[in-house]
Amino acid sequence: MQRSPRSSKRGDDQMQAAGPDSAMMRRAARRRRRRENLSGLFFISPWLIGFLLLMFFPMMFSLGISFTEWNMVGSPEIIGIQNYVQMITADPFYWNAMKVTFKYVFIMVPLQVIFAILIAVLLNRVAYGIKLFRAIFYLPSLIQGVTLALIFSWMLNDDFGPVNYMLELVGLPRVHWLTDPHVALYALIFIALWGVGSPMVLYLSALRSVSSEYYEAADIDGAGSVRKFFNITIPLITPTILFNILTSLISAFQTIVLAFVLTGGGPANSTYFYSLHVYRNAFTHFKMGYASAMAWVMFILIVLLTGLILKSSKYWVYYEADGGGR
Numbered sequence: 001m002q003r004s005p006r007s008s009k010r011g012d013d014q015m016q017a018a019g020p021d022s023a024m025m026r027r028a029a030r031r032r033r034r035r036e037n038l039s040g041l042f043f044i045s046p047w048l049i050g051f052l053l054l055m056f057f058p059m060m061f062s063l064g065i066s067f068t069e070w071n072m073v074g075s076p077e078i079i080g081i082q083n084y085v086q087m088i089t090a091d092p093f094y095w096n097a098m099k100v101t102f103k104y105v106f107i108m109v110p111l112q113v114i115f116a117i118l119i120a121v122l123l124n125r126v127a128y129g130i131k132l133f134r135a136i137f138y139l140p141s142l143i144q145g146v147t148l149a150l151i152f153s154w155m156l157n158d159d160f161g162p163v164n165y166m167l168e169l170v171g172l173p174r175v176h177w178l179t180d181p182h183v184a185l186y187a188l189i190f191i192a193l194w195g196v197g198s199p200m201v202l203y204l205s206a207l208r209s210v211s212s213e214y215y216e217a218a219d220i221d222g223a224g225s226v227r228k229f230f231n232i233t234i235p236l237i238t239p240t241i242l243f244n245i246l247t248s249l250i251s252a253f254q255t256i257v258l259a260f261v262l263t264g265g266g267p268a269n270s271t272y273f274y275s276l277h278v279y280r281n282a283f284t285h286f287k288m289g290y291a292s293a294m295a296w297v298m299f300i301l302i303v304l305l306t307g308l309i310l311k312s313s314k315y316w317v318y319y320e321a322d323g324g325g326r
Helices: 005-065 082-089 094-124 130-142 145-155 162-169 184-208 212-220 225-236 238-253 257-263 274-283 288-316
Strands: none
Touching: 005 288, 082 288, 094 130, 094 184, 094 238, 094 274, 130 184, 145 162, 145 184, 145 257, 184 238, 184 257, 212 225, 225 238, 238 288, 257 274, 274 288
């Protein structure tokens, strides 16, 4: 069927009228999106400026400095990868610092995860006063850094520390917590666990978000408390476990305050952490290029370990919304 000349003309007029309107609507939409983008950039600009000035540019500067010899006074002298070769082949303290740091990380992080989960499970069973108990366990984690180190330097003192005094009261010998090479590192691990309250709060929040329907179904099937804990509770809080493992791992690799204040890296370099080695090369020996190279090696190690954990998470982290797995 052929269209009449009158209807064809009317259709052409409508298309011509719709054309300018459609173009105007598209231009208005583009202007609106541009305003929204500018507004978003404006609101994130404080963070963005801080990130660029305080993190990105200093990191790029340290990367460039790592290929130089620079004592922070004269001009940097480019020496290529000599700093990286030196730390692996000629630094007598490098591998010991690396070993001490890895030992600290792979003991402290699992213990922190275990203790935080156990405390959270116990608090989750409390029917009354949950806010009070949560505050009691969380408040100690607010004491960190130098303050925490000074408190434990008194508590673990060989001569007049209250810990050794209590050991003597029950007939046990004094322990040289911070002066025995075989004990000092474990003493620092114990002190670091003082901050277990922070991850505990996250685990407690995750536990309280687990639906009671899972436990009711398990009760019908005759499952005991242990089985429910490992087959229901743990799988459903694995996203929180993953987050805490990553944050604790990154923090543990950068630990320096406890060793710097309490032991100075001793005794016999048993608490000589990698970060302490970086600090001393940078601000004691003024080998800024060498210290930057060591910092970048540790940064790469942390990134690789973080990537490995994230890669493995698809086998053990359960996301309820996805029905399991990453």
